[in-house]
Amino acid sequence: MGCIHETETDVFAPEKFEQPHQTGDYLIGPQRIAPPAQRPGELLEVQMVDTLVRWWCWKDCNGHQWQTWVDIPQNVLEKSRQTRQEVTLSSWIRNNPNYRIMVEHDAPHIRALAGRLRKMALKSGLNISQTAKMVVQMVQSIPYTLVHPHSHPEMESKEIQKNNLFIRKYHQNPRHTPLSKEPFGGCYAHADPAGVLSPIEFMADFKGDCDTRTVFLYTLLRSMGLKAVVMNGPGHSMLGLPYAPKRPGLPHLLHQGQKYYFVETTVLVRNSRYCGPDIGEVPRNFRAEQWRIVLH
Numbered sequence: 309m310g311c312i313h314e315t316e317t318d319v320f321a322p323e324k325f326e327q328p329h330q331t332g333d334y335l336i337g338p339q340r341i342a343p344p345a346q347r348p349g350e351l352l353e354v355q356m357v358d359t360l361v362r363w364w365c366w367k368d369c370n371g372h373q374w375q376t377w378v379d380i381p382q383n384v385l386e387k388s389r390q391t392r393q394e395v396t397l398s399s400w401i402r403n404n405p406n407y408r409i410m411v412e413h414d415a416p417h418i419r420a421l422a423g424r425l426r427k428m429a430l431k432s433g434l435n436i437s438q439t440a441k442m443v444v445q446m447v448q449s450i451p452y453t454l455v456h457p458h459s460h461p462e463m464e465s466k467e468i469q470k471n472n473l474f475i476r477k478y479h480q481n482p483r484h485t486p487l488s489k490e491p492f493g494g495c496y497a498h499a500d501p502a503g504v505l506s507p508i509e510f511m512a513d514f515k516g517d518c519d520t521r522t523v524f525l526y527t528l529l530r531s532m533g534l535k536a537v538v539m540n541g542p543g544h545s546m547l548g549l550p551y552a553p554k555r556p557g558l559p560h561l562l563h564q565g566q567k568y569y570f571v572e573t574t575v576l577v578r579n580s581r582y583c584g585p586d587i588g589e590v591p592r593n594f595r596a597e598q599w600r601i602v603l604h
Contacts, residue, residue, distance in 0.1 A: 336427060337420030340377045348373060349449060351491050351514060358382045360512060366449040368442055369583035372432070376424050376446075380512045384417050388508035395502045403540045404602050405502040407523045411603070414507040415527050421511070422531035437551035440534055441587065444547065447525055448576035448585075453515035454478055454495040457503040460487060519545035521573040526603055537561075537568050541599035547571040548601065553588030559596035560588075563604055570596075 340361060343352050348367040353360060358381060365375045391413040398404035425446075429439040456463045456475065464476045478484055479495060487495040492514045499505050507524040510516045516524065522538045522545045529536040529549075537548040539561055548561060548568030560567040569588040577584060 336423040337379055340379075342375060342377075346375060360385075362511070362514070364446070364450075364514075366446050368445045369578070369586075372442075374428065374442065374446065376421065376428065378421050378511045380508065381417075385508055385512050388414055388417075388506045392504070392506040392509065393500065395504065397502055401600070401602075403543070403545075404600075405504060405519070407504070407519070407526075407538065407603050410504075410506040410523060411527050415531055417508055418511070418527055419531050422528055425528070426532045436534060437587075439532070440529060440536075440549055440551055443529060443532070444525060444549075444571055444573060444587075445576060447521050447573055450514050450516075451493045452574050453489075453492055453517060454484070455499045455503055455505055455515070455517045455520055456495070456497060457500040459497050460495065463497070518574055521545075522547045523603065525573060535566070537563055537601045538603035539568070539570065539599050540602045546599075547573050549587050551587055553586060555588065558588035559590055559594055561596060561599060561601055563601050568601070570594075570599075 340363075343363055346352060346363060346365040348365050350365055352363040354363075355361075360380045360382070361377055362380070363375065363377045365373065367373050388410070392410050394409055396406045398406070425443055426439070429442060434442060454475070458466070460475075460479055464479065467473060467475050479487060484494055487497075494515075496505070496513075496515050503519075504523065505513070505516055505520040507527045510520050510524045519538070519540070525547050526536045526538050535550050539546050539548045547570075548563075549571050550566045550568050552567075553569050556567075558569060560569045562568070570590050571587050572585045572589065575585070
């Protein structure tokens with residue numbers, strides 16, 4: 309499956325993950341005092357003059373508990389929101405917004421978080437694949453929020469014209485109401501023009517559906533020096549990682565001779581027998597030929 313080739317400068321540092329001390333490019337930002345006894349899945353925030361500080365705690369599939377924070381200056385958030393509103397939709401390929409405009413603006417402001425996560429991974433002795441999974445599970449553990457470009461009634465009306473009722477059923481599901489649910493969940497309207505939020509907006513609100521999450525993870529992982537792509541298919545977006553799953557024969561796409569396996573980012577299922585989805589886990593009858601790499 310081919311890629312969408314764009315003309316761009318690489319906003320990511322060429323430094324390799326395995327060589328973290330050869331350059332001072334990666335900064336972890338100002339040190340923050342961790343809140344006491346924060347529980348996994350609990351979001352805490354502190355407003356400091358013109359900067360929002362959010363603490364997030366999550367548990368990975370190995371039972372390890374992680375905690376970090378993000379700093380979001382108000383002026384950076386506002387500029388990121390303005391940049392997102394410049395996203396354009398491809399007129400010749402379905403489900404292919406120009407995500408790169410958001411990535412180029414937001415990547416420099418995500419490097420502090422990338423540095424902290426990388427430092428945490430190195431301190432814990434994680435390899436590259438384990439680090440990618442830790443970061444993915446951080447996002448998977450954040451409850452899903454549907455994001456669309458118009459008002460709730462407008463979206464339902466547009467769907468009826470297409471003989472589709474997904475959004476209407478989502479809006480009416482008691483698990484998703486009220487639609488303005490806080491701190492996350494529900495439904496986010498007027499994310500125009502493409503129904504996606506920028507990486508900085510996701511950091512600020514923790515509200516996002518499939519492509520908001522994949523673009524955020526792409527930006528974050530690339531900022532950490534790890535490989536990743538965004539892959540879009542029928543009505544959905546998934547992250548692509550080159551780190552071989554437990555069964556390497558699973559569906560994948562090729563980019564520059566490298567296999568990228570599909571990663572679902574919108575849910576983390578955890579019970580006594582299973583925790584995931586993991587790298588490469590896709591539904592039965594999944595057809596990789598219906599997907600393409602839209603951001604690399």
